[in-house]
Amino acid sequence: MTLSGVAGRLFAPLGLTYIYAVVASLIVALTVTPALSLLLLPHHAKAHVPPVVRWTRGGYERLLRIIVGAPRVAIFFAAVLTIGRPRIAAAFRRNIFT
Secondary structure (H helix, E strand, O other): OOOOOHHHHHHHHHHHHHHHHHHHHHHHOOOHHHHHHHHHHOOOOOOOOOOHHHHHHHHHHHHHHHHEEEHHHHHHHHHHHHHHHHHHHHHHHHHHHH
């Protein structure tokens, strides 16, 4: 952990416990929950597609075809967003708190 002294000795176990709890929750969410839903939910349930999914599916599929067709462009935009994120956050803090 990054804290030292009394604060480190006080909060390090809490931080580790939080990390362990989140990891355990992730493991349960990925393993136990789907298994129990397969066992406990009825198998004859009919799949219902919500209207929002129907409306956005066409645009999403079109965007996905563009991204798969030009992966370098997608990587470039992802890099720009990742690199620019701290600068955007700093500018936001400067404008809000000053």
